[in-house]
Amino acid sequence: MAGISRRSLLQGMGAGIGALAAGPMIGSGPALAAREKELNILCWEGYNSAQVLDPFRSSTGATVKAESLTNDPTMINRLRAGEINTWDLINVNNPWARKVMLPEKLIRPLPKAEFEPFFAKMLPEFKWPYKWAMSEDGAELIGMVQRFGPYSFVVNTDKVSRKTAEDTGWDLFNDPALAGRYGILESDDWNVFNIFIIAGIDPFKVHTPDELAKFEETAKRVFKGAKLIGDIASMNQALISGEIDLHMTGGTYSVSPARADGHPNLRAITPLRGPLAGGKGGISWIEVTSTVNNPNLSPLAIDFLKYVQAPDVAHTVAFAEGTFNPVAQMGNPDCFKLFTKDELDAIQWESLGEEMARSVEYDIVPDYDKALDIMNAAKRLRG
Amino acid sequence: MADLTIVQHAEAPREERPARRLSAGALCALPVIGLLALGFAAPLVAILGYSVATPRSFDVFRSFTLENFAALFDPTNTVWLSFLWSCGFALLTVALLAVIAYPIAYGLNRVFGRASAFISVLFVFPLFVSENVRLYGWVLFYIKNGVLDGTLKWLGLNGGPEVLYTPGITLFGMLYTYLPFMLFPMTLGLALVPRDLVDAARDLGAGRLFIWREIELPLAMPGILIGMLLTFVLAIGATAEAKILGGQSIIVISHDIEIAFTYSQNWPAGSALAVLVTFFIGALTLFALSKLDLDRMLGRR
Structure with a gap:
């Protein structure tokens, strides 16, 4: 017993519990097992669809498991909590790979020579060396980009015109006349950004106590005035039925299924101006898919990243079940020609360029924890 | 078999007993x-x-702190509001379901006769469909221009009431979801009331209210209490009703736990909250079970 301390005992228990907690993934490969025929993907929905995965499964004969989640922090926490040995690929929004996962050694770099040529066929803004695909020092390629889009708010243009919405911007949510007429998408990291913007504050900086007080006042007011908070399906349903006229946090990602379903009056809006860097009024996201720093990484991870670059697969990813989004591979004419007019309308292709130009790219809020706690407390006061 | 093993072991000399077989x-x-x-x-x-790990970390079993619990009891933390909503709605659900389910349970035992089995199936059947799907069904029913509103307008009326995304509809959703969990233990409790006893009381001149209060209710009470306990435990952890039907017009405690594990990236805080709620429900359940005589309820004596 002499060699056992309370600390070592706790650590041993921790390891044991960790192993037990990983129970569902037992069989996905202990450290030394060969993993040539299996691949585990942690992703936003779409990459887990049968349309995307089945052809890869057939061509490789591999067992491909994909789990989709709808927020970045949860996915990254899964790796932090010990699932680094489980997953091969992780697909999250742009800043996480470069600013969080690589420094924390949760992901590993990709072979540059193999992947650089793919960037040449992407849309011009993604040309090599594309910022979010590279490490902070620019030396390493840390992920591949595919889906992207502007993400601010959505309106029913029968009730609020596109011109009014773009011109008034986030002040729509400061308008007492619209209280009870808007919803809030349950996407709390984005809601933190947006409450800051509605308060006239740039979210992507360290905030002063005065700014946080303004944030709190705005959060209480905006959440109190919301008719509902819910998921994408609830937001689209409420817009279509007329329960609400607009909802905060939304874009092509959330509204495209409703547009594709015959509701072109529902539209993602990127405000003309706002308190973001350069006076911009919108925020955009770009997904980056990286190889997890799994000590026993499946070789299929690299193959899969190459597989989704093919024009037909990229088109399938863009219109996989769930949400519809533009993809960087639309820069390749062979990929672009696969999109029908209706599909381009669904993702608001005609205004995509200008909306992306009016947006800053998704980033990390330095005092996110503090702001989120304030926002959650404000949410509790709804009742 | 177990007894035999014990006897054999007792007779065997101590040193020959197989070690820890x-x-x-x-x-x-x-x-x-x-x-x-x-x-x-x-x-x-x-x-x-996790509940005693350093806040916002993954140092499980490698750190020890009571900070997460202290934060929950911090006067500035409004999480008690969510707890109150959950407790209040769970209590209301139990109280209302007791009143709603009793006549149905009585009917299943005494009134519906041969139709009882079919009526029971009608109450069980929704349980085969996912709760979320059923709740989204109610959204389509109550939503503006939905089934109710659209039908009333089609009939030339003013349309349906605006009930979606309110605390009231959350309570409705909980009543709907948990009705079977109150109904069937209650039905079982009422089935244990001997008819002869009721008939004898009536022959001796007891009125309907007296029979109900002095005979039916006390004898059916174990079933009623099990139903209440089951419903309360399930209802206090309910999230989907407040999210889907209620549009998060109130934030319930299980939702707060979910937020801590997801957007907040604070598993220790979520775990501390989960531990607190689990202990609360556990203590309540043990207290209630200590007052119940399960053997009697199940008719074993």
Whole structure:
């Protein structure tokens, strides 16, 4: 017993519990097992669809498991909590790979020579060396980009015109006349950004106590005035039925299924101006898919990243079940020609360029924890 | 078999007894024990471990602090609001369901006769459909221009009431979801009331209210209490009703736990909250069970 301390005992228990907690993934490969025929993907929905995965499964004969989640922090926490040995690929929004996962050694770099040529066929803004695909020092390629889009708010243009919405911007949510007429998408990291913007504050900086007080006042007011908070399906349903006229946090990602379903009056809006860097009024996201720093990484991870670059697969990813989004591979004419007019309308292709130009790219809020706690407390006061 | 093993061991000289050999019963129970350890105890131990880990970290079993619990009792923390909503709605659900389910349970026992089995199936059938799907169904029913509103307008009326996304509809959703969990224990409780006793009381001149108060209710009480307990435990952890039907017009405690594990990236805080709620429900359940005589309820004596 002499060699056992309370600390070592706790650590041993921790390891044991960790192993037990990983129970569902037992069989996905202990450290030394060969993993040539299996691949585990942690992703936003779409990459887990049968349309995307089945052809890869057939061509490789591999067992491909994909789990989709709808927020970045949860996915990254899964790796932090010990699932680094489980997953091969992780697909999250742009800043996480470069600013969080690589420094924390949760992901590993990709072979540059193999992947650089793919960037040449992407849309011009993604040309090599594309910022979010590279490490902070620019030396390493840390992920591949595919889906992207502007993400601010959505309106029913029968009730609020596109011109009014773009011109008034986030002040729509400061308008007492619209209280009870808007919803809030349950996407709390984005809601933190947006409450800051509605308060006239740039979210992507360290905030002063005065700014946080303004944030709190705005959060209480905006959440109190919301008719509902819910998921994408609830937001689209409420817009279509007329329960609400607009909802905060939304874009092509959330509204495209409703547009594709015959509701072109529902539209993602990127405000003309706002308190973001350069006076911009919108925020955009770009997904980056990286190889997890799994000590026993499946070789299929690299193959899969190459597989989704093919024009037909990229088109399938863009219109996989769930949400519809533009993809960087639309820069390749062979990929672009696969999109029908209706599909381009669904993702608001005609205004995509200008909306992306009016947006800053998704980033990390330095005092996110503090702001989120304030926002959650404000949410509790709804009742 | 177990008794026989014990006797054999008792007769054997101490030094010849096989070292720590498991009885057949214990051997048979091993898979269940293993399954429970893996699927039931391990997550609970992990949650307990996280609840005393450094806030916003993953230092489970490597750190010890009571900060997470202290934060929950911090006067500036409004999480008690969510707890109150959950407790209040769970209590209301129990009280209202007791009133709603009693006549149905009575009917299933005494009135519906041969139709009872079919009516029971009608109450069980929705349980085969996912709760979320059923709740989204109610959204389509109550939503503007939905089934109710659209039909009333089609009939030339003013349309349906605006009830969606309110605390009231959340309560409705909970009543709808948990009705079977109150109904069937209550039906079982009422089935244990001997008809002869009721008939004898009536023959002796007791009125309907007197019979109900002095005979039916006390004899059916174990079933009623089990139903209430089951409903309360399920209802206090309910999230989907407040989210889907209520549009988060109130934030319930299980939703707060979910937020801590997801957007907040604070598993220790979520775990501390989960531990607190689990202890509260556990203490309440043990207290209630200590007041119940399960053997009597199940008719074993």
